[in-house]
Amino acid sequence: MSIINIDVTLRDGGYRNGFNFPLDYALKHAKLSVESGFDWVEIGYRKGSFAPIPDLGLTGRGEDDYIAAVAEEIGADKVALILHPKNINDDDLPDMYRAGARLIRIVLPPRGYEAGLDRIRQAKELGFTVGVNFARVSQLPARTVVELAAASSDAGADVVYLADSNGALSPVDAASLTTLTRSVVDGAVGLHAHNNLGLALANAIASMEHGATWMDSSVQGMGKGPGNLIAEQWMAHLERTAQDGGRLHLAPLLELADLLLANIPEGTPSLPLPDLLLGQYDLSVEHRTTVNCGHRAGIEAARTLSVAR
Numbered sequence: 290m291s292i293i294n295i296d297v298t299l300r301d302g303g304y305r306n307g308f309n310f311p312l313d314y315a316l317k318h319a320k321l322s323v324e325s326g327f328d329w330v331e332i333g334y335r336k337g338s339f340a341p342i343p344d345l346g347l348t349g350r351g352e353d354d355y356i357a358a359v360a361e362e363i364g365a366d367k368v369a370l371i372l373h374p375k376n377i378n379d380d381d382l383p384d385m386y387r388a389g390a391r392l393i394r395i396v397l398p399p400r401g402y403e404a405g406l407d408r409i410r411q412a413k414e415l416g417f418t419v420g421v422n423f424a425r426v427s428q429l430p431a432r433t434v435v436e437l438a439a440a441s442s443d444a445g446a447d448v449v450y451l452a453d454s455n456g457a458l459s460p461v462d463a464a465s466l467t468t469l470t471r472s473v474v475d476g477a478v479g480l481h482a483h484n485n486l487g488l489a490l491a492n493a494i495a496s497m498e499h500g501a502t503w504m505d506s507s508v509q510g511m512g513k514g515p516g517n518l519i520a521e522q523w524m525a526h527l528e529r530t531a532q533d534g535g536r537l538h539l540a541p542l543l544e545l546a547d548l549l550l551a552n553i554p555e556g557t558p559s560l561p562l563p564d565l566l567l568g569q570y571d572l573s574v575e576h577r578t579t580v581n582c583g584h585r586a587g588i589e590a591a592r593t594l595s596v597a598r
């Protein structure tokens with residue numbers, strides 16, 4: 290089985306540093322990422338995340354000149370971005386394609402997703418490889434996952450991504466969701482794992498064993514909260530189990546990890562205790578302040594929020 294790997298450090302890692310990666314760092318990162326064997330480098334959002342962020346940095350804006358600079362460095366066939374349909378207009382996708390992006394991922398909301406389907410169709414007509422991401426998939430009923438997956442596939446999506454935004458999935462959950470999604474899509478299935486409970490690697494393995502062929506990871510796990518599937522561990526697993534097709538190279542990836550730690554202070558791995566509670570009780574990051582009120586009180590607050598959800 291050939292796994293398509295996406296490096297999401299410059300995008301998801303942006304939640305830790307306000308997306309303020311310097312351009313020269315982003316270019317060096319992208320080059321080493323490709324040398325390591327990543328199929329795609331997700332270089333940022335187009336026009337921001339779901340909620341507005343003050344003083345949004347380079348990799349949160351995803352402007353054309355930035356796309357063009359990265360495409361010149363690593364080739365357009367490695368450049369990916371992600372977007373929320375509500376943030377863009379009809380000119381964005383054509384402009385992004387001309388600038389050098391070739392994979393676009395669209396975050397599809399569980400309700401009112403028709404605008405997202407229109408963007409899938411527009412992107413396919415332009416020549417993009419198109420993915421869709423179902424955020425907070427741990428909170429979605431199976432019926433909703435099936436509905437979204439089937440609609441996305443019918444609209445032309447090449448890959449449907451299960452995004453464990455809350456870091457709440459178990460390996461059993463990851464396996465069953467992957468199997469369910471594969472049953473209703475024509476294309477591929479991928480997993481975007483968060484590591485709130487330390488299960489990102491186990492979830493990735495379980496999802497892969499049940500047919501997922503696309504996988505997100507980030508260098509040093511840098512991502513929202515406690516971060517994502519750790520790229521170094523994931524690549525080592527694929528290489529060790531001979532599932533890398535000889536395409537992965539740990540040496541440049543380890544070099545990239547050192548580069549990140551030397552240049553981006555927020556890249557240092559951490560597990561903030563409130564984020565563990567978010568994963569344990571399947572809560573979104575919006576509840577972080579509420580549960581960050583002392584250990585015993587935080588657990589009680591998390592339990593209350595979980596019951597009320």
